[in-house]
Amino acid sequence: MRWPITEDLYQIEGQVIRAVHRRAKYLLLETDIGTAIVHLGMSGSLRVLPAGIPPEKHDHVDLCLASGEVLRYNDPRRFGAWLWQPQNCEHSVLSKLGPEPFSDAFNAAYLQEKAQGKRTAIKTFIMDNHVVVGVGNIYANESLFAAGIHPKREAGKIAPQRLALLVDEIKAVLAFAIEQGGTTLKDFKNADGKPGYFAQELQVYGKAGQPCPRCDKPLSEAKIGQRASVYCSACQK
Structure with a gap:
């Protein structure tokens, strides 16, 4: 282990x-x-x-x-x-863990305060467990797409209303993923031996080169913080 x-x-x-x-x-x-x-x-x-x-x-x-x-x-x-x-x-x-994503402590005001002055890419920022826990690579990709925010944008340069939307989308994406049983890796099953089904609902993760589900432009891929990041260069700013 x-x-x-x-x-x-x-x-x-x-x-x-x-x-x-x-x-x-x-x-x-x-x-x-x-x-x-x-x-x-x-x-x-x-x-x-x-x-x-x-x-x-x-x-x-x-x-x-x-x-x-x-x-x-x-x-x-x-x-x-x-x-x-x-x-x-x-x-x-x-x-030193940050707040739980479904808690009242994780809100727009909190994220705005944590992001102030930060030059870190927003995707790396929301995946930092010191900022908020539970936002892994898959869910960071999906949440940023849902909020229309480019994953490379500096956290400290995002308008407060857009950060507020991102908080809402993180909560929504995670809630839906839990409802679907999570996103199964090839070797993961839950305690009942069943896979998670959120992979069937993914909008961008793992779909580089495929049409954006909103505008049909091919999805782009980049390494951000050593993690694969998929996004739409037209829909995410």
């Missing part, structure tokens, strides 16, 4: 999982003495299985439950992680 499992994670043994939360891409399994932090990476998943089922090739962690069942972590790409956060402490992976 991304980081080796450390000894402190074994403190979870014998503890009751009181609550399960999510923060950014991390799942938090809360106990009375601390919290197990699980990052699913690009392709990880958790399944509750009956005891006695042998692990398969990409199964890396078993959390044995009092019910006799097993919470099993599977990760073909091995980009995920299991970490431990003691009670009343905040792990370094969580301490």
Whole structure:
């Protein structure tokens, strides 16, 4: 996995999982003495299985439950992680995260304040977890297209009303993607073994050279922050 499992994670043994939360891409399994932090990476998943089922090739962690069942972590790409956060402490992976995209804290005024004076490309800016969490490469492409904003435009030079529209479009794109079960990579399925269907609704991502769904001009592609960016040079300014 991304980081080796450390000894402190074994403190979870014998503890009751009181609550399960999510923060950014991390799942938090809360106990009375601390919290197990699980990052699913690009392709990880958790399944509750009956005891006695042998692990398969990409199964890396078993959390044995009092019910006799097993919470099993599977990760073909091995980009995920299991970490431990003691009670009343905040792990370094969580301490500097920006607001959740669906929270009231992520609003037009907030994004305008964060963008002020920034020369960073807006696509790179909204993908920064210190600004807002949850906006990955696919959803940054789609949100910027929906808002009509060129991905290379400097964040600090975008008018407030356009940033306000971008906030709305980020929320809308993510909500629709969740409704569709996400955007499946070739090796990802959810815990029920089903893929996400948002790939069928993509407007620009992965479609360089194809007609823009708005104006029919061929979509352009560029590397921005080492990530593939697809956009319409006519519709996005």
